[in-house]
Amino acid sequence: MKNNDFNPADNIQDLQYFGEFGGVNPSISDSSTYTFLSAKTMFDTFEGNMEGCYLYSRHSSPSNLYLDQALAAMEGTEAANVSASGMGAITPTLLQLCGAGDHIVSSRTIYGGTYAFLKNFTPRLGIETTFVDITKLEVVEAAITTKTKVLYCETVSNPLLEVADIAGLSAIAKKHNLTLVVDNTFSPLSVSPARLGADIVIHSLTKYINGSSDTVGGVTCASREFINSLKNVNTGASMLLGPTMDSLRSASVMKNLRTLHIRMKQHSYNAQYLAERFEKEGLKTVYPGLASHPSHQLYKNMINPEYGFGGMMTIDVGNLATANALMELMQERNLGYLAVSLGFYKTLFSAPGTSTSSEIPLEEQAEMGLTDGLIRFSIGLDNDIERTYQSMKKCMQELNVL
Ligand SMILES: *Cc1c(COP(=O)(O)O)cnc(C)c1O
Numbered sequence: 001m002k003n004n005d006f007n008p009a010d011n012i013q014d015l016q017y018f019g020e021f022g023g024v025n026p027s028i029s030d031s032s033t034y035t036f037l038s039a040k041t042m043f044d045t046f047e048g049n050m051e052g053c054y055l056y057s058r059h060s061s062p063s064n065l066y067l068d069q070a071l072a073a074m075e076g077t078e079a080a081n082v083s084a085s086g087m088g089a090i091t092p093t094l095l096q097l098c099g100a101g102d103h104i105v106s107s108r109t110i111y112g113g114t115y116a117f118l119k120n121f122t123p124r125l126g127i128e129t130t131f132v133d134i135t136k137l138e139v140v141e142a143a144i145t146t147k148t149k150v151l152y153c154e155t156v157s158n159p160l161l162e163v164a165d166i167a168g169l170s171a172i173a174k175k176h177n178l179t180l181v182v183d184n185t186f187s188p189l190s191v192s193p194a195r196l197g198a199d200i201v202i203h204s205l206t207k208y209i210n211g212s213s214d215t216v217g218g219v220t221c222a223s224r225e226f227i228n229s230l231k232n233v234n235t236g237a238s239m240l241l242g243p244t245m246d247s248l249r250s251a252s253v254m255k256n257l258r259t260l261h262i263r264m265k266q267h268s269y270n271a272q273y274l275a276e277r278f279e280k281e282g283l284k285t286v287y288p289g290l291a292s293h294p295s296h297q298l299y300k301n302m303i304n305p306e307y308g309f310g311g312m313m314t315i316d317v318g319n320l321a322t323a324n325a326l327m328e329l330m331q332e333r334n335l336g337y338l339a340v341s342l343g344f345y346k347t348l349f350s351a352p353g354t355s356t357s358s359e360i361p362l363e364e365q366a367e368m369g370l371t372d373g374l375i376r377f378s379i380g381l382d383n384d385i386e387r388t389y390q391s392m393k394k395c396m397q398e399l400n401v402l
Helices: 008-013 038-046 062-075 087-097 112-125 139-140 166-175 224-231 237-241 247-256 260-280 298-302 320-334 360-366 383-400
Strands: 079-083 105-108 128-132 148-154 181-182 200-204 218-222 284-286 313-317 348-350 374-378
Touching: 008 062, 008 260, 008 383, 062 079, 062 087, 062 218, 062 247, 087 112, 087 148, 087 200, 087 218, 087 224, 087 237, 105 112, 112 128, 112 284, 139 166, 148 166, 148 320, 166 181, 181 383, 218 224, 224 237, 260 284, 260 383, 320 348, 320 374, 320 383
Parallel strands: 105 128, 105 148, 148 181, 181 200
Antiparallel strands: 079 218, 200 218, 284 313, 313 374, 348 374
């Protein structure tokens, strides 16, 4: 499945966009609406028959199209559509694919907001979801009914870092004529789900891709046909629900995207370094780059190796009180911030059971192994990771974690 000629960072680098006056960055489109030289062209554009004409910025704008193209190139899909947030990409995508009476089979370990949408919101619209252990392909297949339309998962799940066998899931999706939707937020560049058979790839740009924790954003990468359907003026969920990214923002995300490959390598290097040492110290450490990770070999076969196993890891310190004390101490020592989200230059940590996954009921958290002593780390871009390791170790020793 993997194609060695495909390098997502090279694909981005090969895209050149100049500004109006020869600027090295593209001009930012600062307009919500666009003039037409003839009334006929306006009509044709509304009918969807005019390429290269802009209608209204909820539909598309030049700045958003640059970012669309770059992200489609990164994922190796025909097209993409950026949105105002990750949830602003996920929800219209699922609503475009499913209507009343339809059924979704989803991984049970997914982002809390997505879980809440599928568990609490879509049933109001007559869309039901069965949540499964995505690592067990036979369980996934057994959950499929005649009403199933979508198979949904995250490449690396939040927060338990379970790895989805995308090629295996794609084979199941093809067999049952389902659309495989993969949220690749945790593993940009490292994994290229569309190359492994995913039909639609989604990102929260808020995290690694923008990388500076200054905005929310999202994208859906898919076939030209599906992206056009999302933006259709009469029937498109993105067009009609309206989660449009602002042009000023898409221009700034585009500039940050230019350094994503360098950042991902450093995030992965630092996380691998800390995970190996924490594990050696006897801490219960989960990181896909460790041989002890249940999906290590699977993940190794899926990744574009130069970008590594990503920047996300978890440790389990036994109970919530210790987890909270450790996070507060590490923040006090300037080792990172006690904050949700990920992909920042600074290390971020949180206790998922009481924060990002608090939408998941406690008994379900326990069943999926989401213990309350769990700390989720998004490892930052620290220049000297050995120095960081020594300081973190000292915090752990002071709190008798080590
Ligand atoms: C943050 C996140 C989302 C939601 O993205 P927003 O930009 O916050 O709307 C979706 N999926 C994953 C895996 C995330 O981490």
